[in-house]
Amino acid sequence: MASSLELQAMRRAIALSAHGLSSTSPNPPVGCVILDAVGQPIGEGYHARKGEAHAEGNALLAAGAAAKGGTAVVTLEPCNHAGHTPACRQLLIDAGIARVVIALIDPTSRGAGGVNELLRAGVSVETHVLAEEAILVLGQWRTSLALSRPVLTWVFAEGSEGRTGALKRIPSSRELLLAADAVLDADGRLDEATPRSHGPGMIRLPADPHQFDHRELLEALHAGGVRHLLLDGGAELVAPFLADDLVDHVVAYLPDRGPSASSGPGVQELMMPDGFHLTGVSRLPRYVKVSATRRDRAEQDHVSSSP
Numbered sequence: 001m002a003s004s005l006e007l008q009a010m011r012r013a014i015a016l017s018a019h020g021l022s023s024t025s026p027n028p029p030v031g032c033v034i035l036d037a038v039g040q041p042i043g044e045g046y047h048a049r050k051g052e053a054h055a056e057g058n059a060l061l062a063a064g065a066a067a068k069g070g071t072a073v074v075t076l077e078p079c080n081h082a083g084h085t086p087a088c089r090q091l092l093i094d095a096g097i098a099r100v101v102i103a104l105i106d107p108t109s110r111g112a113g114g115v116n117e118l119l120r121a122g123v124s125v126e127t128h129v130l131a132e133e134a135i136l137v138l139g140q141w142r143t144s145l146a147l148s149r150p151v152l153t154w155v156f157a158e159g160s161e162g163r164t165g166a167l168k169r170i171p172s173s174r175e176l177l178l179a180a181d182a183v184l185d186a187d188g189r190l191d192e193a194t195p196r197s198h199g200p201g202m203i204r205l206p207a208d209p210h211q212f213d214h215r216e217l218l219e220a221l222h223a224g225g226v227r228h229l230l231l232d233g234g235a236e237l238v239a240p241f242l243a244d245d246l247v248d249h250v251v252a253y254l255p256d257r258g259p260s261a262s263s264g265p266g267v268q269e270l271m272m273p274d275g276f277h278l279t280g281v282s283r284l285p286r287y288v289k290v291s292a293t294r295r296d297r298a299e300q301d302h303v304s305s306s307p
C-alpha cells in the first residue's frame, strides 16, 4: 500500500509531468518526486524534451545524496534502455533508492521494463498507484501508442458565419497549443503547436500536407513523432476525419448570444458529433468552452488495475 505521503508525492509528480506536454513527443511526459528515508520530499523533476534527462534523473540530481534509502515516486515505469540518457532504473539503483512507486506501466516495455530490473536489484516496487490520475497527463501519449496515430482534437469557435477555427479568434483557446504537437488549420496548413518546444528535429512535419489523404497524413505525422494533433477549423476540415471515426476529442467555443436566441444555422450545427459525451463545460469571457470525448476513446483511457 502506498502511504499518504507517497500519494501526495504522486499527485505532485503528475502535476509536474504536465510541464513536458507537447515538448517531449514522441517521448512521454513524466514527472518524479524523491522522498528521503523518512518520507520527506527532497527532489523533484520532469522530462522536458526528448534527448534530455528523464524525470527520474532530474529528480535524483535535485535530491543528491539524501536519496539513499529513499523512495522514488514516478508517473511511468522507469525505462530499462540506455539511449540519449542512461536507463532510469540504473540511476535509481545507483542512487541507493530503496522503493519505487509507479502510476502506469510503460506499454512499450512488454514486461522487459524497469520494474523487473528494480526487483532483481532488491528494490521494493509498487505499481498502479493513482493510475487513473496519471492518465490525465499520459493519456494522449498512451492512446496514440495504442492507435498508431496521433490523438486528434477538433477545435472550433461558433460565429455568425458558422464554425471556424478558434485559435486565432479566441486568445484563451491558445492554451490548447501547449498540450499538442502540431496544428492543421482550415487552409490545410500544418505547423508545430508550440514552435521550438521540441528539440531540433524531434518531430518532423510533412512539407506539403496536401499530397496526402487524411489517413496517410496521420500516418506520416505519427512516423514524424506527432502524438497529439489539433484540427483548428470548421466542418469542411474535420469531415473526412469524423467520417472515419478518427476524431478523439472536441473543444468548442460557443459565444454568448444572449439569454434568448433563435437557433442558428440548424440544430446539427449546435450539437456535438454523434458518439461524443461532454467532459467539461466552463465559462470564459464572452464564450462558453465545451469539451467532449468520444465514448470508446474514454474507455481506452481507462486504466485496468491488473498489471
Ligand SMILES: [Zn+2]
Residues within 6 Å of the ligand: 054, 055, 056, 078, 079, 087, 088, 089
Ligand atoms: Zn528513463
